[in-house]
Amino acid sequence: MTEIRVGVIGCGGIASSTHAPNYLKVPGVTLVACADVDLSRAKAFAKRFNIPSYYQDYREMLDRESLDAVSVCTPNRFHKDPAVAAMKAGAHVLVEKPMAATLSDAVEMWRISKETGRVLIVGFQSRFNPSVVTLRDIVSSGELGSVYYARALHLRRWGIPSSPTFIDVDLSGGGALADIGCYAVDTAMYVLGFPEPETVVGVTYTKFGRNPEYAGVGCWGSKWRVEDFKVEDMAVGFVKFENGLSMIIETSWASYIGKPAVFNVVLLGDRGGAQMEPLEVYRGMTLEEYRRLSYGPLNLVAKPVSSFPRLDVYYLRIARFVESVKLGKPLFSPADEGVKVQAIIDAIYRSAKLGREVEVQKPWKS
Numbered sequence: 293m294t295e296i297r298v299g300v301i302g303c304g305g306i307a308s309s310t311h312a313p314n315y316l317k318v319p320g321v322t323l324v325a326c327a328d329v330d331l332s333r334a335k336a337f338a339k340r341f342n343i344p345s346y347y348q349d350y351r352e353m354l355d356r357e358s359l360d361a362v363s364v365c366t367p368n369r370f371h372k373d374p375a376v377a378a379m380k381a382g383a384h385v386l387v388e389k390p391m392a393a394t395l396s397d398a399v400e401m402w403r404i405s406k407e408t409g410r411v412l413i414v415g416f417q418s419r420f421n422p423s424v425v426t427l428r429d430i431v432s433s434g435e436l437g438s439v440y441y442a443r444a445l446h447l448r449r450w451g452i453p454s455s456p457t458f459i460d461v462d463l464s465g466g467g468a469l470a471d472i473g474c475y476a477v478d479t480a481m482y483v484l485g486f487p488e489p490e491t492v493v494g495v496t497y498t499k500f501g502r503n504p505e506y507a508g509v510g511c512w513g514s515k516w517r518v519e520d521f522k523v524e525d526m527a528v529g530f531v532k533f534e535n536g537l538s539m540i541i542e543t544s545w546a547s548y549i550g551k552p553a554v555f556n557v558v559l560l561g562d563r564g565g566a567q568m569e570p571l572e573v574y575r576g577m578t579l580e581e582y583r584r585l586s587y588g589p590l591n592l593v594a595k596p597v598s599s600f601p602r603l604d605v606y607y608l609r610i611a612r613f614v615e616s617v618k619l620g621k622p623l624f625s626p627a628d629e630g631v632k633v634q635a636i637i638d639a640i641y642r643s644a645k646l647g648r649e650v651e652v653q654k655p656w657k658s
C-alpha cells in the first residue's frame with residue numbers, strides 16, 4: 293500500500309484540532325473525504341484542510357471513496373454505526389475514546405473488526421506518554437513484586453465540557469467517567485497487563501453540573517443550561533480482579549482538589565510501589581543499603597525514574613495508526629482492550645444505578 297486514502301467522520305473539535313492536521317503531516321497519506329451530519333461543518337472542514345470531497349452522509353462517502361482508513365470523531369453514541377460501516381466497506385478504523393457509549397456497541401465493533409479483518413484502534417493517545425510506557429515496563433519486569441492494589445485517577449478541579457456531545461447522555465452515554473475516566477481505566481489496565489476484572493462497586497455524583505450557581509462558569513466552550521446536564525460529573529469505582537488485585541477509580545470534571553488536574557496511576561506491590569506522574573518507584577532498601585545505613589528495611593527509598601520530554605502524543609497516535617493500516621494489524625490500543633475498558637465503565641454505571649456490587653460482563657470469555 294503506497295498511498296493511504298483517509299476519510300474523517302465527524303468534523304468537530306477533535307477532528308479539526310488533532311486528526312486532520314496530523315494526517316497532513318504523515319508522509320504517504322491523503323485526506324480524500326470527510327462527512328458530518330451538519331453539512332456546513334463538513335464543508336468548512338474540507339476547505340480548511342484542503343480535502344476534495346465532503347458529505348452529509350458517511351455511508352455515501354464510504355460507497356464512493358474506496359477509503360483505506362477512517363477516523364471516527366463523532367459523539368460516543370455514534371461511534372458504533374460509522375465504525376461498523378467503515379470496516380464493512382473495507383477501511384481500517386481509528387475510533388475516538390471512549391470506544392463506544394455502551395458495552396454492547398463496543399462488542400459489536402470488535403466482532404465486526406474480527407469478521408472483516410480490519411484494524412480497529414481506540415484512540416487513547418495517553419498510551420504514548422513515556423511515563424505510561426515506562427511504568428508498564430517496570431510492572432512487567434517484576435520490580436514491584438506482585439501488584440495488589442492500584443489507584444487510577446483522572447480528576448479536574450474545574451473542567452466541565454459544556455457541549456451536548458459530552459453532557460447530553462443520549463450523545464455521550466455518560467459524563468466524567470465516559471469522557472476522562474476512560475483514560476484512567478485504560479492506562480491502569482494497560483500498565484497492569486489487562487488483568488481479569490471480576491466485580492465492581494460504583495457510585496456517581498452530579499454535584500456541579502445541575503447546580504445553577506456553577507453551571508457554565510469558568511469552563512471552556514459555551515455555557516450550558518442546568519436542565520440540559522444529563523450526566524454525572526464525578527464517578528468512583530472499586531474493582532476486584534481474579535488475581536486478588538483491587539483498584540479504585542476516581543474521576544471528576546469538577547471537585548475541590550489542590551491541583552487544577554490529576555491524572556495518575558498509583559500502584560502498590562509487595563516488593564515496591566510506584567506512581568505515574570511524576571514517575572517514581574518506591575522500594576525497600578537492599579540488604580547492602582540496610583547494613584550500611586542501619587535503617588530498618590521498611591524505610592523506603594524513593595527513586596525518581598527520570599523526567600521525560602513532552603511528546604506530541606496526538607501526532608504519534610495518527611502516525612502509529614497509519615503504520616497499523618499499512619501492516620494490517622493494530623500497533624496500539626486494539627479493540628479487544630477497548631472492550632475490556634468499556635466493560636469496567638459499564639460495570640461502574642450499572643452498579644451506581646442498582647446501588648449494589650455487580651459482576652463485570654466479560655464478552656471476551658464467551
Ligand SMILES: NC(=O)c1ccc[n+]([C@@H]2O[C@H](COP(=O)([O-])OP(=O)(O)OC[C@H]3O[C@@H](n4cnc5c(N)ncnc54)[C@H](O)[C@@H]3O)[C@@H](O)[C@H]2O)c1
Nearest residue numbers: 302303304305306328329330365366367368370388389457
Ligand atoms: N482524544 C481526545 O483528546 C479527545 C478530545 C475531545 C473529544 N474526544 C472524543 O472525540 C469525539 C468527538 O468529540 P468532539 O469534541 O470533537 O465533539 P464535537 O461535538 O466538537 O464534534 C462532533 C461532530 O460529529 C458530528 N456528528 C454527530 N453525529 C454524527 C453522525 N452520525 N455522522 C457524522 N457526523 C456526526 C457533529 O455534527 C459534530 O460536528 C468524542 O467521542 C469525544 O470523546 C477525544
